[in-house]
Amino acid sequence: MSPSGSSTQGIPAYADTPLRQKVLRRIRSRPTTRGAAILLGGFVLLALLAPFIAPQNPHDLASLSVMDNRLAPGTGGMTGMVYWLGTDAQGRDMLSAILYGLRTSLLVGLSSTAGALAIGVAAGLVAAQLGGAVDAAIMRVVDFMLGFPSILVALVLLASIGRGVDKVIIAIILVQWAQYARLMRASALVERRKEYIEAAINFGLPTRHIMLAHLLPNSIGSVLVVSTISIAGAITLEATLSFLGVGVPVTQPSLGLLIANGFEFLLSGEYWIAVFPGIALVLLIMSLNVVGDRLRRSFNVRA
Numbered sequence: 001m002s003p004s005g006s007s008t009q010g011i012p013a014y015a016d017t018p019l020r021q022k023v024l025r026r027i028r029s030r031p032t033t034r035g036a037a038i039l040l041g042g043f044v045l046l047a048l049l050a051p052f053i054a055p056q057n058p059h060d061l062a063s064l065s066v067m068d069n070r071l072a073p074g075t076g077g078m079t080g081m082v083y084w085l086g087t088d089a090q091g092r093d094m095l096s097a098i099l100y101g102l103r104t105s106l107l108v109g110l111s112s113t114a115g116a117l118a119i120g121v122a123a124g125l126v127a128a129q130l131g132g133a134v135d136a137a138i139m140r141v142v143d144f145m146l147g148f149p150s151i152l153v154a155l156v157l158l159a160s161i162g163r164g165v166d167k168v169i170i171a172i173i174l175v176q177w178a179q180y181a182r183l184m185r186a187s188a189l190v191e192r193r194k195e196y197i198e199a200a201i202n203f204g205l206p207t208r209h210i211m212l213a214h215l216l217p218n219s220i221g222s223v224l225v226v227s228t229i230s231i232a233g234a235i236t237l238e239a240t241l242s243f244l245g246v247g248v249p250v251t252q253p254s255l256g257l258l259i260a261n262g263f264e265f266l267l268s269g270e271y272w273i274a275v276f277p278g279i280a281l282v283l284l285i286m287s288l289n290v291v292g293d294r295l296r297r298s299f300n301v302r303a
Contacts, residue, residue, distance in 0.1 A: 036290035112172035120180025128188035145178035229292035
């Protein structure tokens with residue numbers, strides 16, 4: 001037996017270390033990943049503290065001044081307030097609007113991913129464990145859902161049920177669950193062939209116990225990592241839907257809707273209305289993708 005901490009041929013020395021330590025070591029080892037993690041943590045903190053640190057509540061119409069509309073960055077308003085990132089056509093402080101928009105975008109991304117993950121994991125687990133006609137039926141539904149472009153399905157759903165943050169979350173859940181179901185099924189089928197599952201079956205353990213106590217905890221790791229990257233996809237999809245005018249309502253703008261509101265003013269030189277929310281959205285998605293990719297590599301000992 002090799003000494004503790006030593007590595008076998010072809011496998012890194014940290015392959016046998018606890019997963020949490022392995023993930024933290026990989027994040028710290030790359031300056032890019034470390035910077036993305038800090039940036040992502042900063043975005044989450046800003047979103048949580050938005051009601052306390054934003055100079056203005058952009059959802060409160062009484063606090064807005066139409067006379068302060070489309071002011072350039074750094075300009076003082078009629079009330080003496082300095083708008084460091086300018087204002088939009090409704091007189092909203094862009095800094096405050098971005099903080100609240102970040103809050104809405106993260107809410108939609110996290111909620112829709114969690115919902116899709118729950119449905120997809122349950123469907124994939126049932127398909128892998130029961131097999132046969134149940135597996136075939138679930139996988140045909142998954143194939144049907146994955147056969148259509150995500151944006152097309154979401155547009156049709158929102159055209160049917162209307163606009164709203166809750167409706168956007170429902171639409172993204174219905175769009176995303178199928179990819180988790182397929183991945184969970186594949187991962188669970190690999191685990192199901194292992195000896196400890198065969199032993200549990202031979203001991204006569206109930207199917208429900210095998211699924212929840214053995215298959216689920218040993219198969220869900222890779223699915224959780226993919227969900228981290230999918231949060232960025234959900235935020236991007238919501239931004240696209242809001243830009244097209246079928247996403248969140250104007251009374252609760254996300255980053256995508258803020259970009260859409262400022263798009264018409266780009267050619268008139270009032271760039272800040274669309275550019276600043278666009279920069280925030282790009283940085284948020286980029287940090288999520290970098291951290292998610294590093295987490296994915298942490299589950300692969302060869303990475």
